[in-house]
Amino acid sequence: MKTRILSVDVLRGLTIFFMIVVNTPGSWNYVYAPLRHAAWHGCTPTDLVFPSFLFVVGLSMSISFRKLPTMQTGEVLQKLFKRAVLIFLIGLLLNWFPFYRTHISDLRIFGVLQRIALAFLLGGAIIASVRKTRLLLGAFALLLLGHWAILYFAGGDAPYSLEGNFSNVLDRTLFGDRHLYKGFGIPFEPEGLLGTLSSAGQVILGYLIGKTTLKNGIPGPVQLRNLVVLSLVLMASGLLWDLIYPINKPLWTGSYVFFSSGIVTAIWGLFIWIIDLQKQSRWTFVFRVFGQNPLISYILSGIIAKIFIYLIPVGETSLMGWVYQYIFQPVFGNYAGSLMFALSFTFFIWLFAYALYRKGKIIKV
Numbered sequence: 001m002k003t004r005i006l007s008v009d010v011l012r013g014l015t016i017f018f019m020i021v022v023n024t025p026g027s028w029n030y031v032y033a034p035l036r037h038a039a040w041h042g043c044t045p046t047d048l049v050f051p052s053f054l055f056v057v058g059l060s061m062s063i064s065f066r067k068l069p070t071m072q073t074g075e076v077l078q079k080l081f082k083r084a085v086l087i088f089l090i091g092l093l094l095n096w097f098p099f100y101r102t103h104i105s106d107l108r109i110f111g112v113l114q115r116i117a118l119a120f121l122l123g124g125a126i127i128a129s130v131r132k133t134r135l136l137l138g139a140f141a142l143l144l145l146g147h148w149a150i151l152y153f154a155g156g157d158a159p160y161s162l163e164g165n166f167s168n169v170l171d172r173t174l175f176g177d178r179h180l181y182k183g184f185g186i187p188f189e190p191e192g193l194l195g196t197l198s199s200a201g202q203v204i205l206g207y208l209i210g211k212t213t214l215k216n217g218i219p220g221p222v223q224l225r226n227l228v229v230l231s232l233v234l235m236a237s238g239l240l241w242d243l244i245y246p247i248n249k250p251l252w253t254g255s256y257v258f259f260s261s262g263i264v265t266a267i268w269g270l271f272i273w274i275i276d277l278q279k280q281s282r283w284t285f286v287f288r289v290f291g292q293n294p295l296i297s298y299i300l301s302g303i304i305a306k307i308f309i310y311l312i313p314v315g316e317t318s319l320m321g322w323v324y325q326y327i328f329q330p331v332f333g334n335y336a337g338s339l340m341f342a343l344s345f346t347f348f349i350w351l352f353a354y355a356l357y358r359k360g361k362i363i364k365v
Contacts, residue, residue, distance in 0.1 A: 005218060007271035008059055008210075010284045011264075013291030015052045019112075020301045020349055022046045026324030026341030030334040040162060041246040043259060050112065050249070051260035052267075053294075054119055054199055058206025059268075061127060062214055065207070076128040084121035087295070087365055088114050094302050098310050108189075109179045110171075113299070115191040115199060122196055123203030136208055143201035144254035148245060150194060151253075160246050160253070162186065167194040167251060188250070195252035202257045209265060218276050227269040234262030289350060289357045295365040296356075301349045 025031045034045045065076075091113025096102055126139050156164035168188050171180055177187035184190075209230065213223045238247060238259025247256045275281050290297055305320070312319040320341075328337035328344075356363065 005214060006281055007268060007275045009291035010271055010275060010287045011268050012056045012294050013287030015049060015056060016290040016294045016297050017287060017346060018049045019298055020346045021342045022049060024305050024342050024345045026328050026338035030338040032335055041248050043247050047249045048260050048263055051202055052264045054202045055206035055261055055264045057120055058203040059210040061124060061207045062210030073128055077125055080121055080124040084117040088117035090299060097306055106178050108181060109175055110189050110191040118196040119199035119203050122200035126204060127207055136204055140201050140204045143197045144257060147197040148254050162188060165251055167192050170194055190250035198252045198254055198257055202261060205261050219272050224269055224272050227265060231262045231266035231269060234258050234265060238262060289353045293353050293356050293363050296363040297349055297353045300352055
């Protein structure tokens with residue numbers, strides 16, 4: 001597709017923008033509730049950011065995979081595998097950086113980039129191999145129902161609890177406690193192996209919605225109306241399934257896939273109407289810049305944040321802590337100062353993305 005769909009670029013850029021904002025507050029002690037993840041079940045605005053990115057991965061595939069009929073399946077799978085391995089390794093190295101702080105025996109294996117890599121690989125491999133819409137819908141349903149069945153039948157008396165879910169049993173058995181995330185009070189990996197099934201399903205769903213909506217290029221009023229209806233159906237499906245299968249980001253439940261995808265679809269529909277149909281796009285510049293180089297912007301934000309925290313001490317604190325404590329906190333207060341720091345840091349990363357944008361460079365990770 002020679003004509004870029006600006007609404008897709010803006011949705012991708014907006015997602016990266018918020019991924020960086022929620023990851024870099026001035027102080028984790030002062031974060032507004034909407035900018036925190038739900039403690040376990042439930043969904044906050046922050047819990048919509050990561051699934052939005054996976055949805056956009058599928059959406060982007062619906063554009064880039066238009067040349068699939070002219071490519072051999074093996075060729076496509078090889079490209080998918082190479083890119084997935086690269087993204088996974090970068091995520092692993094980012095977990096390890098700065099390398100002197102963590103022994104390899106304690107290195108966390110999974111993370112955001114690793115989940116993106118595995119979901120991209122599995123979802124993309126299914127799309128490249130199946131191709132037909134009807135069969136892809138079946139694969140999507142099988143991934144979500146298979147994920148639910150494993151959690152429900154292999155789990156304990158409380159299969160969707162932190163302590164009783166089978167996803168944790170699987171990760172602890174295969175990788176050991178020392179290689180898992182410790183932020184829940186016990187070793188538990190929110191980007192663990194089992195969640196690859198449902199997150200790959202979200203990639204496929206994004207692909208199917210993109211394929212249908214962008215079939216004739218820039219969407220028109222009919223496609224927009226269908227998208228709005230679909231977003232409501234997805235949200236309602238997620239809420240109904242939530243009655244027996246909780247919306248849960250750490251487990252990446254099927255109800256969470258439906259609910260989050262419905263909201264992201266609605267946001268994309270709004271962007272289509274404002275940007276693609278009404279041609280109101282001047283306000284999108286910040287997000288277009290991030291949207292051109294999304295992954296490298298996210299990776300750079302992680303590296304620079306760790307440099308500011310671990311490698312540049314200022315007195316008894318870090319550069320990041322000092323800037324928040326002596327600049328943002330006195331001026332804006334605790335919570336607003338923490339948010340303003342996050343926005344300022346995100347703008348700092350944006351400047352790097354803007355330099356690439358000005359030169360017309362796209363770094364494909």
